[in-house]
Amino acid sequence: MNVTRGRRMLLYCAVAITLGAAGAWYLHQGPEPVRAARSSAPATVPVTVATATKRDLPIYLTGLGTVQASFTVGIRPQVDGKLEAVLFTEGQQVKKGDVLAKIDPRLYLAALDQAKARRMQDEAQLISAQKDLSRSRTLVDKSFQTQQVLDQQQGKVDQLIASINADEAAIETAQAQLDYTLITAPSDGRMGVRNIDPGNIVRAADSAAIATLTLTKPAAVLFTLSARSLNDVRDAIARGMVEVTAFSQDNSRVLSKGTLLLIDNFVDQASATMRLKAVFANEDERLWPGDFVNARVSLEVRRGVVTIPSAALQRGPDGIFTWVVTPTDSVEVRTITSGPTTGDQTIVTSGLADGERVVVDGQYKLRPNSRVTVNPAGSAVAKRDRAS
Numbered sequence: 001m002n003v004t005r006g007r008r009m010l011l012y013c014a015v016a017i018t019l020g021a022a023g024a025w026y027l028h029q030g031p032e033p034v035r036a037a038r039s040s041a042p043a044t045v046p047v048t049v050a051t052a053t054k055r056d057l058p059i060y061l062t063g064l065g066t067v068q069a070s071f072t073v074g075i076r077p078q079v080d081g082k083l084e085a086v087l088f089t090e091g092q093q094v095k096k097g098d099v100l101a102k103i104d105p106r107l108y109l110a111a112l113d114q115a116k117a118r119r120m121q122d123e124a125q126l127i128s129a130q131k132d133l134s135r136s137r138t139l140v141d142k143s144f145q146t147q148q149v150l151d152q153q154q155g156k157v158d159q160l161i162a163s164i165n166a167d168e169a170a171i172e173t174a175q176a177q178l179d180y181t182l183i184t185a186p187s188d189g190r191m192g193v194r195n196i197d198p199g200n201i202v203r204a205a206d207s208a209a210i211a212t213l214t215l216t217k218p219a220a221v222l223f224t225l226s227a228r229s230l231n232d233v234r235d236a237i238a239r240g241m242v243e244v245t246a247f248s249q250d251n252s253r254v255l256s257k258g259t260l261l262l263i264d265n266f267v268d269q270a271s272a273t274m275r276l277k278a279v280f281a282n283e284d285e286r287l288w289p290g291d292f293v294n295a296r297v298s299l300e301v302r303r304g305v306v307t308i309p310s311a312a313l314q315r316g317p318d319g320i321f322t323w324v325v326t327p328t329d330s331v332e333v334r335t336i337t338s339g340p341t342t343g344d345q346t347i348v349t350s351g352l353a354d355g356e357r358v359v360v361d362g363q364y365k366l367r368p369n370s371r372v373t374v375n376p377a378g379s380a381v382a383k384r385d386r387a388s
Contacts, residue, residue, distance in 0.1 A: 043371075044329075044370075044371040044372055044373045045362060045365045045366060045370050045371070045372050045373065046362060046372070046373045046375060047323075047325070047331075047359045047361060047362035047363070047365075047366070047372045047373070047374065047375065048359070048360050048361035048362060048374075048375045049325050049357045049358060049359055049360065049374050049375070050308060050309050050312065050357070050358055050360045051355060051356070051357055051358075052306050052307070052308045052348065052352050052353065052354055052355060052356045052357075052358060053306070053307055053308075053354065053355075054304055054305065054306050054307075054354040055304075055305070055307055056301055056302065056303050056304065056305075057301070057302050057305055057307055057342055057345060057347060058298060058300070058301045058302075058342060059298075059299045059300050059301070059302060059340045059342055060296050060297065060298055060299065060342050060343075061225055061229050061232070061233070061296070061297045061299060062294055062295065062296045062297070063223040063224050063225040063276070063294070063295050063297075064223060064224065064292065064293075064294060064295075065221045065222050065223025065224070065246075065278075065292070065293055065294075065295045066221070066222055066223075066290065066291070066292055066293070067219055067220070067221055067246075067287045067288055067289050067290060067291045067292075067293060068219065068220045068221070068222055068289060069189075069214040069215055069216050069219060069220075069289040070215050070216070070217075070218050070219060070220060070279075071187050071189060071213075071214065071215035072212065072213070072214050072215075072289070073186055073187065073212070073213050074209030074211075074212050074213075075100055075101070075183060075185075075191075075209055075210045075211045075212065075213055076204075076206065076209045076210065077101075077103060077180070077183065077202040077203065077204055077206065077210070078180040078183075078204050079103060079108065079177055079180045079181060079204055080201070080202070080203045080204060081103040081104045081105075081107065081108075081181065081201070081202065082103065082104040082199065082200070082201055082202075083101060083102075083103055083196060083197075083198050083199065083200050083201070083202050083210075084102045084103060084104050084198060085101065085102045085198050086100070086101050086194060086196075086197070086198050086210070087099050087100055087101060087102065088100045088101075088191045088194075088211070089191070090191060090192065090193055090194055090211070091190065091191060091192075092190070092191045093188075093189070093190055093191075094185045094188065094189065094190075094191060094213070095185065095188050096185055096186065096187050096188050097184050097185060098184060098185045099182050099183070099184055100183050100184060100185055100191070100210070100211075101182075101183040101210055102181065102182055102183070103180070103181040103182075103183070103202065104181070105178055105181040105182075108174065108177045108178040108180075108181055109178055111174045111177065111178075112171065112174035112175055112177075112178055114174075115167060115170040115171040115173075115174045116171055118167050118170070119164060119167035119168065119170075119171060122160055122163040122164045122167055123164055125160050126157065126160040126161060126164060129153065129156045129157045129160050130157055132153050132156075133150070133153045133154055133156075133157050136149055136150045136153045137150060183210070185213060186213070187213065187215055188215055189213045189214050189215035189216070190213070190214055190215075190216065191211050191212075191213055192211050192212040192213070192214065193211065193212075194210065194211050195208055195209060195210060195211060196208065196210045214289055216282055216285050216287065216288070216289060217281070217282050217283060217285065218258075218279055218280055218281050218282055219256075219279075219280050219282040219287040219289070220261070220277055220278065220279050220280070221244070221246055221258070221277070221278045221280065221287070221293060221295050222275060222276075222277050223275070223276055223277075223278070223293075223295040224271075224273040224274065224275055224276070225273065225274055225276060225297070226272065226273060226274075227267045227268075227272045227273055227274050228272075229274075230263070230267065230274055232299055233260075233263060233276070233297065233299065234263070235299075236260075236297075236298075236299045236300060237260065237263075239300075241259050241260075242259060242260040242297060242298065242299070243257060243258075243259060243260075243297075243298045244257070244258050244259060244260050244278035244280075244295055244296065244297050244298070245257050245295070245296045245298070246258070246278075246280060246287060246293045246294070246295055246296075247293060247294040247295075247296060248293065248294070249292050249293065249294065251294055255286045255287055255293060256280040256281070256282055256284075256286055256287050257280070258278050258279050258280030258281065259278060259279060260276060260277075260278050260297060261277045261278055261279045262276070262277050263275075263276050264276065264277075276295075276297070278295060278297075302339075302340075302347060305339070305347045305348075305349075306347070306348045306352055306353070306354055307345045307346060307347055307348065308322065308345070308346060308348055308352065308358050309344055309345065309346070309358075309360045310341055310344050310345065310346045311344070311360040311361065312346075312358040312359060312360045313336075313338060313346060314363060316333075318335055319335060320335070320336055320337070320338050321333050321334060321335045321336060322334055322336055322352070322358045322359070323358060323359035323363055323366055324352070324356055324357065324358055324359075325356075325357040325358070325359060325372060325374065329371060329372055329373075329374065330369050330370060330371055330372065331359065331366050331368070331369070331370050331372055332368060332369065333368055334351055334352065335351055336348050336350065336351030336352050337349045337350040337351055357374075359372075361375075
């Protein structure tokens with residue numbers, strides 16, 4: 001054992017003399033410090049990237065709204081009486097002028113007959129008074145009667161003519177009251193739930209309607225947008241027809257497409273929002289009055305703009321920036337100017353070129369000039385979908 005150790009020491013000394021001090025240090029310490037130095041080198045950061053792409057991007061604004069029927073009316077009685085019959089079925093499509101309900105008409109028919117009888121009576125008295133006036137005029141011409149009697153007779157005739165005119169108005173009123181006993185549809189539409197059954201006494205002053213009639217073809221959507229978009233929407237209206245698409249509440253289905261009708265004539269200062277109204281043909285009646293929908297307003301299409309996923313945008317002390325992956329798979333901070341956002345894509349107006357790669361996931365581990373391992377963008381999307 002001592003002989004072997006002595007030979008080894010002689011060998012170390014010979015190598016040390018040949019290699020010098022550095023070789024002696026290496027032989028004494030061994031290769032472990034070199035491996036430790038290598039292990040202290042910075043590791044690469046796994047990130048997900050996407051490529052900045054030049055494309056045509058439509059610009060949208062989306063707001064929450066409610067569907068409104070183009071015509072809504074409560075079917076109410078206009079005269080008092082017993083509701084004899086309800087002639088519609090709940091949910092039925094009716095036409096303008098269809099009889100919906102009937103009120104007992106007997107009292108109003110009697111009032112009409114009475115007004116007609118009063119007119120006949122006044123007409124008979126007028127005929128008699130006109131004859132008396134003719135006789136009085138003849139007697140005055142022959143000086144057998146005074147002018148005062150003639151004037152009184154003329155006044156009686158005029159009074160009876162006025163009474164007949166009043167009788168005509170009373171007949172028209174009675175006829176209108178009788179017509180109101182038949183309740184007709186003021187428009188085409190769909191009947192709602194019946195609230196009053198036949199046999200009940202109804203009055204014109206009742207607040208409850210017999211039913212509600214709604215016309216859903218066409219339909220309207222009343223929705224709100226931020227007041228900051230007012231000028232953009234007005235510019236779009238000035239360019240021509242503005243398309244509005246109605247989506248379901250979860251944005252999974254397109255319900256209908258229509259056009260923007262108007263912007264309300266004031267901005268709500270309390271919420272800094274404006275109300276807009278869009279009209280839809282709604283031939284398939286997928287828009288139902290009172291339902292909540294998401295209204296998407298198509299403002300314009302930006303041609304040939306550079307876009308990146310919105311997840312790549314970061315905010316810092318100097319404004320908006322993004323992490324750009326260089327050809328050597330290191331990253332650098334790039335200050336950019338962003339434009340409108342549509343869906344998950346944002347327009348970059350300056351600071352980024354077509355084809356450059358940006359980091360969309362894993363930014364929190366990055367430092368300037370960090371080395372990265374690039375993953376395809378689809379994996380991050382799938383990861384977020386699984387997490388959600």
